[in-house]
Amino acid sequence: MDQKKIILTYDSIANEYDKLYAKPSCHIKELLNYISKDSVVLDLGCGAGNNATYLSKMGYNVTGMDLSDNMITIAKNKKSDAKFIKGDVRKLNFKNDSCDSIISSYIFCHLSKTDVEKCLARFHDILRPGGMLFIESFTGNLGEITIPEPMNNALTIDFNIMAQNDIELLLAANNFKIIKFWIHDDTEFGLTGIQDTCIIAKKI
Numbered sequence: 648m649d650q651k652k653i654i655l656t657y658d659s660i661a662n663e664y665d666k667l668y669a670k671p672s673c674h675i676k677e678l679l680n681y682i683s684k685d686s687v688v689l690d691l692g693c694g695a696g697n698n699a700t701y702l703s704k705m706g707y708n709v710t711g712m713d714l715s716d717n718m719i720t721i722a723k724n725k726k727s728d729a730k731f732i733k734g735d736v737r738k739l740n741f742k743n744d745s746c747d748s749i750i751s752s753y754i755f756c757h758l759s760k761t762d763v764e765k766c767l768a769r770f771h772d773i774l775r776p777g778g779m780l781f782i783e784s785f786t787g788n789l790g791e792i793t794i795p796e797p798m799n800n801a802l803t804i805d806f807n808i809m810a811q812n813d814i815e816l817l818l819a820a821n822n823f824k825i826i827k828f829w830i831h832d833d834t835e836f837g838l839t840g841i842q843d844t845c846i847i848a849k850k851i
């Protein structure tokens with residue numbers, strides 16, 4: 648997975664991405680059933696900040712983090728109370744037991760399996776007891792692939808399309824219990840064998 652190239656691609660499509668994905672994630676409201684209003688929420692790989700802005704406007708104490716400068720600039724311009732910082736999800740330096748919920752929306756599909764595993768271990772450390780994890784990712788059996796970027800065919804982008812079962816096993820191995828999940832067969836790729844998966848899991 649060429650992380651440098653992935654970030655360069657997101658830097659160059661940030662405006663189009665923001666327009667196309669202007670709405671918060673379709674299942675994010677479900678997460679609100681599991682976290683109280685004063686919750687501290689981290690949105691890691693927050694992109695243009697649509698989920699973070701939505702949660703901030705709902706009254707949550709939100710910090711969004713992304714490695715793309717252009718995504719962070721767009722997110723900050725939304726002028727919510729959410730804080731946005733530049734950072735790498737593979738090198739998190741938040742304090743242990745410091746947040747109630749972590750959002751990981753379409754970021755695992757850009758990380759190697761080893762990095763996903765390391766992230767889950769850090770997420771577990773950073774979450775308070777009983778903390779909630781919200782994951783969205785593309786799943787399937789394709790593994791690591793490089794495809795033309797759907798928003799700019801002159802560019803390519805790397806994905807790691809992990810099996811749903813592999814994500815479930817990594818969650819269990821890192822002491823997360825799945826509370827709810829959704830699998831949708833339709834994705835933006837038009838490639839067969841890719842699903843859109845959303846999981847709400849609890850730190851145990």
Ligand SMILES: C[S@@+](CC[C@H](N)C(=O)[O-])C[C@H]1O[C@@H](n2cnc3c(N)ncnc32)[C@H](O)[C@@H]1O
Pocket residue numbers: 650653654657658668691692693694695696697712713714715718734735736737751752753754757
């Ligand atoms: C598909 S977008 C998802 C954005 C947002 N979470 C959403 O759901 O709209 C993937 C995002 O992950 C960011 N990203 C990729 N690798 C990253 C890393 N190692 N650390 C932080 N952000 C990363 C990209 O810059 C991009 O904004």
